[in-house]
Every structure is written in C-alpha cells, then in structure tokens.
Amino acid sequence: MSQTEMYSISELARHFEITTRTIRYYEEIGLLTPHRSEGGQRLFSKKEKARLQLVFRGKKYGFSLDEIRDMIQLFDQDPSGRQQLERTIQYGKEKIEEVSSRIEDLIQIRSEMEQYIVDFQKKLSELERDKDEYA
Amino acid sequence: MSQTEMYSISELARHFEITTRTIRYYEEIGLLTPHRSEGGQRLFSKKEKARLQLVFRGKKYGFSLDEIRDMIQLFDQDPSGRQQLERTIQYGKEKIEEVSSRIEDLIQIRSEMEQYIVDFQKKLSELERDKDEYA
DNA sequence: CTTGAACTTGACGTTAACGTTAATGGTAAA
DNA sequence: TTTACCATTAACGTTAACGTCAAGTTCAAG
Numbered sequence: 001m002s003q004t005e006m007y008s009i010s011e012l013a014r015h016f017e018i019t020t021r022t023i024r025y026y027e028e029i030g031l032l033t034p035h036r037s038e039g040g041q042r043l044f045s046k047k048e049k050a051r052l053q054l055v056f057r058g059k060k061y062g063f064s065l066d067e068i069r070d071m072i073q074l075f076d077q078d079p080s081g082r083q084q085l086e087r088t089i090q091y092g093k094e095k096i097e098e099v100s101s102r103i104e105d106l107i108q109i110r111s112e113m114e115q116y117i118v119d120f121q122k123k124l125s126e127l128e129r130d131k132d133e134y135a
Numbered sequence: 136m137s138q139t140e141m142y143s144i145s146e147l148a149r150h151f152e153i154t155t156r157t158i159r160y161y162e163e164i165g166l167l168t169p170h171r172s173e174g175g176q177r178l179f180s181k182k183e184k185a186r187l188q189l190v191f192r193g194k195k196y197g198f199s200l201d202e203i204r205d206m207i208q209l210f211d212q213d214p215s216g217r218q219q220l221e222r223t224i225q226y227g228k229e230k231i232e233e234v235s236s237r238i239e240d241l242i243q244i245r246s247e248m249e250q251y252i253v254d255f256q257k258k259l260s261e262l263e264r265d266k267d268e269y270a
Numbered sequence: 271c272t273t274g275a276a277c278t279t280g281a282c283g284t285t286a287a288c289g290t291t292a293a294t295g296g297t298a299a300a
Numbered sequence: 301t302t303t304a305c306c307a308t309t310a311a312c313g314t315t316a317a318c319g320t321c322a323a324g325t326t327c328a329a330g
Contacts, residue, residue, distance in 0.1 A: 010276065020277085025318060039326045041277055057244060060197060060237075065317075075251050085259045092252045099245045102195070103238055109192055110234045116210050117227045124220045145306070155307085160288060174296045176307055200287075 006035070006043040016052060023052075031055055031069055051076070071095060141170070141178040151187060158187075166190055166204055186211070197237065206230060 013020045026032045027042075032051060034042040044052075051072060058068040074095070079088045148155045161167045162177075167186060169177040186207060193203040209230070214223045 008276080019319075021319060022317085024279090029317090037277095037326085039277085041326065057240065060240065075248070079255070080258075082259065082262050085255055085262070089252055089255050089259065092248060092255070096245055096248050096252070099241055099248065103241045103245070105192060105195065106234055106238045106241070110231055110238070113210070113227060113231050113234065117224055117231070120214070120220055120224050120227070123215075124217065124224065127217050127220070143306080154289075156289060157287085159309090164287090172296085172307095174307080176296070 004045055006045060007049060009034075009042045009044070012044050012049065012052065015049075016056065026052070026055065026065075029065060029069070031065065031072065141180060142184060144169075144177045144179070147179050147184065147187065150184075151191065161187070161190065161200075164200060164204065166200065166207065 007015070009020045009023055013023055023032065023042075027034065032044075032048055034044045034048055037043055054072055055065070055068055058071065059065070063071070074088060074091055079085050142150070144155045144158055148158055158167065158177075162169065167179075167183055169179045169183055172178055189207060190200070190203055193206065194200070198206070209223060209226055214220050
C-alpha cells in the first residue's frame with residue numbers, strides 16, 4: 001500500500017499542458033526537486049505535482065518565478081522551531097497583505113471598466129432613441 | 136486659462152519612478168502618443184499621464200503590454216458608430232469577465248494562505264503550551 | 271535482445287521589456 | 301552667448317522564461 005504513485009516528466013507536462021522543457025527549467029531554478037529513477041530519469045510525486053500547481057497559480061497573477069520560489073519555500077518547509085514558526089507567520093501575513101492589495105486594485109480596475117460600459121450603453125441607447133424619432 | 140499643463144519626459148519619469156527609456160519604449164509600441172515641442176521634444180498632457188497610470192495598473196496585475204494596449208485603445212477611442220459601440224461593449228464585457236476571474240482566483244489563493252497561517256499559529260501555541268507544562 | 275519511444279544533459283536561439291551608450295540637438299539661466 | 305542640463309534617435313546589451321536541436325541513454329514491449 002501507499003505506493004505513492006509517481007509521474008514521469010511527460011505525464012506531468014501533459015497534465016498541465018506545458019512542455020517538458022518548462023518542467024526542467026523549473027527544476028533548474030529550484031522550483032522543483034523531483035526524485036530520480038535508477039537510470040536517472042525524473043520521477044514526480046504528488047507533492048511535486050501540487051507544487052507545480054502552485055507555480056501556475058502564482059504566475060497567472062503577476063508573481064515572478066523568483067517570488068513564487070520564496071513563497072513555496074515558505075509554505076513548504078513545515079517550520080518546526082518556535083523562531084522559525086514566528087518568522088514564517090510574519091512573512092506569510094505580509095504576503096497575504098500583498099495579495100489583498102492586488103485584489104483591491106483589481107476590483108478598482110473592474111469598476112472603472114464597468115463605468116465605461118455603462119457610459120457606452122447610454123450612448124448606444126441614445127442613438128437608438130434618435131433613430132426612432134426619425135421614424 | 137485652461138493652459139492644459141504639460142509635462143516633460145523627465146517630469147513624468149520622476150513622478151512614476153521609472154526611467155525615460157521606459158516612457159520612450161511605451162511610445163515605440165503605441166501605448167503613448169505625446170505631443171512635441173517646436174524643437175521636437177515630447178510634451179505629455181494630463182490625458183497621457185492618466186494613460187500611463189492605466190498601464191502601470193495593468194502591468195502590476197499580469198497583463199502584457201500588448202493586452203494593455205488593446206484595452207487602452209478600447210476605452211480610449213470613444214466609439215461613435217452603433218456597430219463600433221456594440222463591439223466595444225461586447226469586448227469590454229469580456230475583459231471584465233477576465234478581471235473578475237482573476238479576482239476570484241486571488242481570493243482563493245489568499246484563503247489558502249490564511250489557512251496555512253492558522254495552522255502555523257496552532258502549532259506555535261501548542262509549542263507554547265508544551266513549554267508551560269514543563270515549567 | 272532488439273527496437274522505438276521517452277528520457278537525459280548541454281548548448282544555443284528567441285521574445286518582451288527594458289538598460290545603456292554614443293553622437294547630437296534644444297533650452298533656460300547667467 | 302555660453303554654460304549646463306535635458307532632450308533626441310539609433311543601436312547594441314541584458315534578463316527572464318522558456319524553445320529548439322543534437323547527441324547520447326533508459327525503458328517497456330515484443
């Protein structure tokens with residue numbers, strides 16, 4: 001039991017719809033640390049798969065791979081010392097603040113875009129009204 | 136009156152804490168279209184300044200300069216024809232959906248991070264408790 | 271045991287988003 | 301008008317995040 005199923009590099013690539021090159025690159029810069037088979041081929045555990053998932057989410061929302069690595073190391077190393085725990089909590093709270101700030105900005109952007117749409121729709125309905133008056 | 140105050144390239148750069156190179160680059164790729172002085176030097180109006188602001192907000196949240204240019208052109212050209220208005224509204228709604236989706240994802244990320252923090256804090260307080268038991 | 275697909279490590283290529291430098295021209299103050 | 305600074309274009313340099321290719325290795329199927 002608990003044979004912790006492993007994925008090959010191409011299985012993982014197919015699953016996330018990326019190339020194997022990307023995965024190797026992520027290993028190069030320290031985002032992943034897969035195990036190896038006897039022959040030296042990469043074997044990815046579920047944990048590595050989850051990491052990769054994290055990377056993609058981070059990427060999609062403006063974080064650089066460097067920042068992502070920091071955050072992954074933060075939440076991945078399972079700190080046990082008291083000092084380490086406190087530092088992690090502190091750093092984590094800061095990161096949460098960053099994310100919150102991004103959320104607020106995006107909400108701001110959205111509401112501005114919505115205002116544009118409202119204005120355009122008003123213009124459009126005025127056009128329709130004018131057309132009717134000629135009829 | 137209404138002397139529509141103008142900014143030089145370095146004034147603008149200082150204001151946004153970027154280099155003049157960046158501003159010239161943004162003009163190169165069509166994000167800005169400043170006026171020129173007699174001698175050929177760039178003069179930026181308030182409108183251009185506002186555009187730049189938009190660019191930075193877009194950048195900060197994962198949009199490429201290409202996407203940003205599309206969005207700026209969209210909301211900047213003040214469409215007047217009925218067809219054009221309808222297209223703009225349609226495209227705008229799509230963009231709003233994209234932004235909304237990003238917001239939701241970020242909220243998801245945040246709540247996961249918060250969960251980590253909660254767990255770490257629990258661990259920390261257990262450590263404190265154990266320490267007390269020894270006292 | 272062979273074959274072919276999948277894998278490995280280099281190493282060089284590419285694109286976006288600027289940085290940097292050079293050679294030159296414009297401008298405001300003394 | 302000269303000084304000092306700010307501006308211009310053109311061109312080459314840089315970094316992140318991969319793409320692509322070559323030359324060889326491992327693995328699973330028959």
